[in-house]
Amino acid sequence: MAVSGVRMGVVGGSIAGCAMAIAGARAGADVTVYERSDGELQDRGLGIVIPPALHEELVTAGYLDASMDTAPVGTRVWLTRKPDGRTAHEFGRQPSAVVPCNWGMLWRSLRARAGDVRYHRGLPVTSVEREPSGRALIRTAAGAESYDIVVGADGHQSVTRRLLAPGLRPTPAGYTVWRGTVALSAFAGRPEQLELLRGAWVTVTFERGHGVFYLIPSARKESGGAGGERLLAYAVYGFLPAPAAGRREEAAYVRTLADEHFPAEWADVVARGKHLSLVCHPVTDFQAPRSASPPFLLAGDAAAITRPHTASGAVKALQDALCLERALRDSTSTDEALRRYADERTAEGARLVELGRRLGHAQVERTPEWHTMGPADVDTWSRAVLGGATSYLFGGPHRGADAEPPRGSACS
Ligand SMILES: Cc1cc2nc3c(=O)[nH]c(=O)nc-3n(C[C@H](O)[C@H](O)[C@H](O)COP(=O)(O)OP(=O)(O)OC[C@H]3O[C@@H](n4cnc5c(N)ncnc54)[C@H](O)[C@@H]3O)c2cc1C
Numbered sequence: 001m002a003v004s005g006v007r008m009g010v011v012g013g014s015i016a017g018c019a020m021a022i023a024g025a026r027a028g029a030d031v032t033v034y035e036r037s038d039g040e041l042q043d044r045g046l047g048i049v050i051p052p053a054l055h056e057e058l059v060t061a062g063y064l065d066a067s068m069d070t071a072p073v074g075t076r077v078w079l080t081r082k083p084d085g086r087t088a089h090e091f092g093r094q095p096s097a098v099v100p101c102n103w104g105m106l107w108r109s110l111r112a113r114a115g116d117v118r119y120h121r122g123l124p125v126t127s128v129e130r131e132p133s134g135r136a137l138i139r140t141a142a143g144a145e146s147y148d149i150v151v152g153a154d155g156h157q158s159v160t161r162r163l164l165a166p167g168l169r170p171t172p173a174g175y176t177v178w179r180g181t182v183a184l185s186a187f188a189g190r191p192e193q194l195e196l197l198r199g200a201w202v203t204v205t206f207e208r209g210h211g212v213f214y215l216i217p218s219a220r221k222e223s224g225g226a227g228g229e230r231l232l233a234y235a236v237y238g239f240l241p242a243p244a245a246g247r248r249e250e251a252a253y254v255r256t257l258a259d260e261h262f263p264a265e266w267a268d269v270v271a272r273g274k275h276l277s278l279v280c281h282p283v284t285d286f287q288a289p290r291s292a293s294p295p296f297l298l299a300g301d302a303a304a305i306t307r308p309h310t311a312s313g314a315v316k317a318l319q320d321a322l323c324l325e326r327a328l329r330d331s332t333s334t335d336e337a338l339r340r341y342a343d344e345r346t347a348e349g350a351r352l353v354e355l356g357r358r359l360g361h362a363q364v365e366r367t368p369e370w371h372t373m374g375p376a377d378v379d380t381w382s383r384a385v386l387g388g389a390t391s392y393l394f395g396g397p398h399r400g401a402d403a404e405p406p407r408g409s410a411c412s
Helices: 015-026 052-061 103-113 159-164 191-199 247-261 264-272 313-330 334-365 375-386
Strands: 007-011 030-035 047-050 073-081 088-102 118-121 125-130 136-140 143-147 149-152 171-182 200-206 209-217 230-238 275-287 296-298
Touching: 007 015, 007 136, 007 143, 015 030, 015 103, 015 149, 015 313, 047 052, 047 103, 047 209, 047 230, 047 313, 052 088, 052 313, 073 191, 088 103, 088 200, 088 375, 125 159, 136 149, 149 159, 159 296, 171 247, 171 264, 171 334, 191 200, 191 209, 191 264, 209 247, 209 264, 209 334, 230 247, 230 264, 230 334, 247 264, 247 275, 275 334, 296 334, 313 334, 334 375
Parallel strands: 007 030, 007 149, 030 118, 073 200, 088 209, 149 296
Antiparallel strands: 047 088, 073 088, 125 136, 136 143, 171 230, 171 275, 200 209, 209 230
């Protein structure tokens, strides 16, 4: 028997917030979203990768528009710089099917599918409270509203999580990630690299760090074209020199890292390519001890953040939503639905935080001698790094359970 007709308030209207709003509405809830920002969220135009099976499920279930442009590829290529020069050495190639998306287009598609819910833009939630009746209160500058369920989808500094897990602090990894998007003009005169990226995503390794590169769809206004255009998205992981410089210097340091460690053609793209965006921040992780405590539940980054090597933050947020919809449909009370949700999603958050630490350790903190490795070594090393865990980013025998939507679980 389904839980329907309940009032559901959602704090945060980004990827997790919009996906949870769709889930609630599809299960028959009356949904209101509160988003602090009054700017254009679609302008956060960075790259996001998701597994093909999840993309397909979201389209089939009606969360995503089938016409949303993506840039799927099926292979992961491992490169490093030859020790005696600046040329690239390819030392591994693995099957790894991923669906790269433009973050802004993904948000816009979810937002459109959440079209019927009340979505308050520019209205920050100042606090969430438990009412004596067992319901939940959301306070904003516009007043206080009472709900049967409140979803905290308000990111890493969630006010909702502060209520459920006061004092929880992120654990720093000790290194930094730089994320950027670059116009494809950076590949002028380098057709081989561009051709490689049309069929694969690329990991460029170095001692105590690496970068990942992939193409994503470009929103029209970025390219000025008619659609179907691509941008290069990258994430580079490494250590800042101590003492840390100012924010501006920290962001620009990725150019130095690239020049020092990448093969010339990839260094040029990062160091001299025309950037449409560039951000950097310390890598951290954390997980709330439990993803729900009725009438509250946490979704996306508010519930858990894993180191980005797993490429799973948005994936998790989207799976959170699919889980909530199933739990609401299959339960007889909101308490039961939220308990089912918490059982499944807390375990998944813990799995991903652990996986992120394993990958960060092996790909940044204690890297192997990449230039001595060949294809068989990459497979052996991948297996050892995963230690029995699975990830959709490591193809072949390491293909993850997270490549498939979580079926047959507490929420199904
Ligand atoms: C380097 C890097 C690479 C990544 N790559 C991938 C990838 O390939 N694949 C993947 O799946 N994930 C990836 N991620 C993770 C992914 O980007 C995030 O997990 C995801 O975008 C989080 O979405 P969210 O909606 O939970 O949080 P957010 O996007 O942070 O949204 C929170 C929203 O809540 C709003 N808000 C906050 N406080 C309030 C308040 N008090 N009242 C109202 N609104 C509020 C904010 O304005 C914001 O819009 C990556 C992350 C990084 C750092």
